[in-house]
């Protein structure tokens with residue numbers, strides 16, 4: 042009744058928005074674009090462009106392929122993107138609008154490239170939408186000569202300072218980030234993603250399938266490591282990638298520095314109780330990180346589960362000798378109920394937990410959507426500084 046997950050269209054829109062010169066055009070009623078745009082612009086603190094055909098009552102009875110055709114011409118003329126991605130919504134999927142026929146008819150009369158993705162909300166979750174969109178983008182990639190020491194980051198949602206910091210770390214290792222699927226990438230970068238000699242899945246839930254498809258189509262092997270959040274996970278993440286390329290691990294000083302800076306906070310943080318509410322990738326890495334610091338994760342709530350999530354989480358729980366309540370793809374009420382019962386000192390979650398935080402007077406640190414750096418060694422230090430500050434301000 043109160044799922045923490047959302048619809049396939051949401052995931053598809055997120056994938057398209059990560060491409061700087063692409064635009065999503067939703068063939069659907071007003072609400073689909075408005076609510077997704079509203080949420081994503083609040084979360085990212087920046088303007089977000091999501092276009093819609095604005096289907097009305099007549100359109101959902103008699104079809105609106107003409108309206109879609111006109112909208113595509115308008116997007117080309119008024120916005121001039123390099124790629125238009127037409128996404129169906131529940132309404133256009135249910136009435137079976139023939140998007141492929143419309144695209145075929147006008148493809149040669151517009152400048153941008155154009156593809157379509159079935160993204161009716163009832164067809165799956167945001168993870169399905171994201172995975173399917175990446176697979177549609179893989180169809181645009183060429184098989185080509187591999188560049189030396191070049192990597193694609195696959196299913197990397199966070200752009201901004203977090204991605205910038207990660208790029209700096211790869212720069213120190215002299216490993217080239219060829220393409221980030223999809224964050225701050227361009228259509229050209231996506232087409233050339235086949236030049237990378239390694240893919241790294243950055244999302245436990247939505248990264249592995251696209252990596253497998255690229256392995257089959259483009260012969261690119263892939264790694265699926267715990268996200269580089271926290272010192273140990275960052276160390277293991279970068280070392281595995283260095284091993285693959287047979288390059289020297291040049292982040293040793295950063296690692297030692299981060300450990301010594303974090304050490305100063307450990308006495309204060311030791312024994313503090315934490316509830317972690319996140320997607321599988323972040324939840325796993327954060328559980329490991331806070332446990333290493335002597336904090337006590339009482340609750341680990343996984344918004345969605347990836348293919349290896351539970352096994353990996355169980356290994357981390359065993360390694361750290363902890364015993365948190367684990368909620369798998371929970372209802373919002375379950376999260377509310379357990380946090381109220383367990384009364385942690387801190388919630389590591391997202392904007393969705395603001396209401397719980399305020400009502401129960403438990404501080405919240407937004408590890409999901411904020412602009413803070415959370416990945417790599419610098420991210421580990423920033424995370425701990427922020428956690429300490431939030432707890433101390435309480």
Ligand code: SF4
Nearest residue numbers: 048050073130131162
């Ligand atoms: S569930 Fe359907 S109607 Fe609701 S936002 Fe998603 S696509 Fe639109």
